[in-house]
Amino acid sequence: MQTRTLVAAVVVLGMLAAGVFALRETLIPHEHAEADDGHGHAHAVGFSAGEPGNPRSPSRTIEVAMIERPDGRMAFEPSYIEVRRGEQVLFKTRNRGVVAHEMVVATLAENLAHAEEMKRNPDMEHIDPNSIRLVAGHEGEILWRFTRAGDFDFSCLISGHREAGMFGKIVVR
Numbered sequence: 001m002q003t004r005t006l007v008a009a010v011v012v013l014g015m016l017a018a019g020v021f022a023l024r025e026t027l028i029p030h031e032h033a034e035a036d037d038g039h040g041h042a043h044a045v046g047f048s049a050g051e052p053g054n055p056r057s058p059s060r061t062i063e064v065a066m067i068e069r070p071d072g073r074m075a076f077e078p079s080y081i082e083v084r085r086g087e088q089v090l091f092k093t094r095n096r097g098v099v100a101h102e103m104v105v106a107t108l109a110e111n112l113a114h115a116e117e118m119k120r121n122p123d124m125e126h127i128d129p130n131s132i133r134l135v136a137g138h139e140g141e142i143l144w145r146f147t148r149a150g151d152f153d154f155s156c157l158i159s160g161h162r163e164a165g166m167f168g169k170i171v172v173r
């Protein structure tokens with residue numbers, strides 16, 4: 001009788017343990033299969049529109065304003081910029097609107113791809129040297145050297161902002 005009780009107890013304990021294990025499996029989320037670097041994209045292979053500038057080298061200052069119009073459109077002013085190949089530019093960027101904006105300097109293809117990514121992941125922020133994110137009323141800088149000739153893009157990649165007009169063109173000759 002005692003042995004039977006012991007066996008029964010062991011069986012019950014075993015079932016409990018299995019139950020707890022099964023429960024644990026359902027409660028603890030499985031790790032995501034995809035690695036995430038914190039903001040959803042990596043730049044291991046470098047930048048598409050040149051390279052981060054050197055603060056000790058001379059640079060041309062270009063002031064860029066982020067603006068919102070009464071009709072809901074958004075824009076950069078200026079939205080067309082020409083630079084010489086090899087030139088280093090200090091973008092002094094000011095957010096004159098009432099919502100946050102960013103400025104990301106890259107190829108058009110890269111910015112369009114990033115804009116799509118931002119729609120899926122609206123909290124993604126760009127903290128790379130080719131970009132700046134500014135809350136309303138704030139000013140910031142991007143120091144950038146344009147090492148390749150061609151047409152490049154600067155955009156605000158916050159969801160919906162590029163479609164609202166927040167992009168510009170940089171021509172490097």
Ligand SMILES: [Cu+2]
Binds near residue numbers: 100157
């Ligand atoms: Cu914006």
